[in-house]
Amino acid sequence: MSNQPILFKNARLIDPTSDREERGSVLVRDGVIQAIGPQVPVAEDTQVIDCGGQVLAPGLIDMRAFIGEPGGPYRETLKSAGEAAAAGGVTTVVSMPDTSPALDDPAVIDFIVRRARDTSMVNIRPAAALTKGLQGAEMAEIGRLKEAGAIAFTDGARPVTNAQVMRRALTYARDFDALIIHHVEDPDLVGQGVMNEGEFASRLGLPGIPREAETVMLERDIRLVRLTGGRYHAAMISCADSAEIVRAAKGKGLPVTCGVSINHLALNENDIGDYRTFLKLSPPLRHEDDRQAVIEALADGTIDVIVSDHNPQDVENKRLPFAEAADGAVGLETLLSAALRLVHSDRISLPRLLRALSTKPAEILGLPGGRLAVGAPADLIVFDPDAPYVLDKRHLKSLSKNTPFDEARLEGQVTITMVAGRVVFQRETM
């Protein structure tokens, strides 16, 4: 954190909390936003950055990223994830507990918090395991883990199949006002499935995953939320029926929120094409009708947040027959560019999109960011929403290159990323 004030001038300011857009400047000092407005008086020693009319907005908050540290540093480290995030405009990353060892011990959470502080250029907030060893049997030490710095509780990529365990965890977590994030996929209904069940899977000769694997688990969870009053967030929904279920739950006033991965907004099952394993995901990419429905649900606020679901996998795990390849795609660096497709196709306004990428995650997680306001942390991004480019995966900062957007035409690129008042990324072309 530098003491020298920084002024961003000539910017298109977007505060997603209010849908307001204006031309103006933002003054940053001591890690927080000091002033905002058309004209901001500045001191002599102020460093001035001319944004050239580009958008200035709160940094993105990504509620779901898998990082290989500890246990898989060849896939991703806290450092490399931080670099990838900064290049993508993500200033806060919630890391999943699916590490080795799993993040189920206060000492390991403490390690991650310190290690991230020392090595990562963005904020990394670990989500702790909901159950010991991610085994879904015994609830983890929610109170002590929260004290150690866990921001939420989840078994990451694994669902908690035992309803009694989920009920007790929701009940217990409520006492600590702890958020439970759940991957809603019933493993029995997933079975051997590797992609969306339907015509396309049948044509490829691949076993399918029915939408009911998601909806059955989601329905169960929502009934348990009603029983317990625990704060619950469905990590990712992928189909029209799920959106309907969440909409109904919210209508009843239940403490339920949900996310969608950028992949399910930007891609559908047909993109798997010729068995492209970088598009093997959990939940699987669905039918185009489902993609349209989740976009609709995002636009109407049923879906609260967009996540990268950043899941680095090395070549050995992906250069395999489709059914044998690991799930997951990297996404931190392409999150904003891919999401902007929805703005360019007039499906959602830019402030609304940014709300799902910053304001809402901040609200759900209880973080102070996600808003352009005096006193808010100076986690900011400057980006040109229209800058066209073709993604070359070799240029990704992530240690793993399993992006589903390789060679895709994208529009919109981050030019500056600031975390806690410090510029951590600046694109050279600017």
Add this chain to the structure above:
Amino acid sequence: MTDAPRSVFPHRHLLGIEGLSPLDIQALLDLADEQVEVSRQVEKRKTTLRGRTQINLFFEASTRTQSSFEIAGKRLGADVMNMQVGSSSVKKGETLIDTAVTLNAMRPDIIVVRHHAAGAVHLLAQKVDCSVVNAGDGAHEHPTQALLDALTIRRNKGRIEGLTVAICGDILHSRVARSNMILLAAMGARVRLVAPSTLIPPGIARLGFETFTSMKEGLKDADIVMMLRLQRERMNGSFVPSVKEYFRFYGLDQEKLSFAKPDALVMHPGPMNRGVEISSDVADGAQSLIREQVEMGVAVRMAVLEALASHLPNR
């Protein structure tokens, strides 16, 4: 002192605190006060139950409650027999009712029963001609424990009415908590329940008990802090994540005790898990009544047996 039963205790059995009037409770506590004196004499033997047979039928192992009932019966002159269920025909598959009928045929005067199933003692009481005392049935009631707790409180605070009593810990599975809640509320105390939500019986707030999930809030201005035992099988991730976490947030240590009134007193029905629900320095500290509770246990059980004496069969 006359040894003849004077009490007009209107019940043949003591199956629970539920069903006792405040007057009944008061009478038992008054009678128990006298038994304390008896127990502190060199000559502790009375004759109220001379010639009577008392069977202690414990389907669940218990050292302290069973020996307390045994001493109480013997001090009143009864012939006390402890039935070891482990080596009895119950192990051979006999039903509870058959056991009751068999014992009844031996013409006992009092049966003291502990059973792991809620309602089992009531069932047994319907099948015998003698008086039955509930020494704990499942997570339902443990009336003599609540009476001994009340006696301990009354002797130390001079009253029960108007006191704030915080019952803390595994309320969900605790018969001690249930009996105490009923008794203390009947006697005009303010009862609070303090526990993680996983250990609070669903719907209990609707019965008029204030519930707290934070010890700091729950213990504020409490006169009595009553801790409950947490069974091992419940502290490994099922109801509570771990011993460490439980002790950190719900174990009574000096810091948490400081949230209560400065003259607050600490109770525990035993046996204690030191370092789980209570720290050793609190358990053994100046505010602890835990050892006194054991002494009051004998007195209360003598009082109960004596109160039932007027209803015994074979007169």
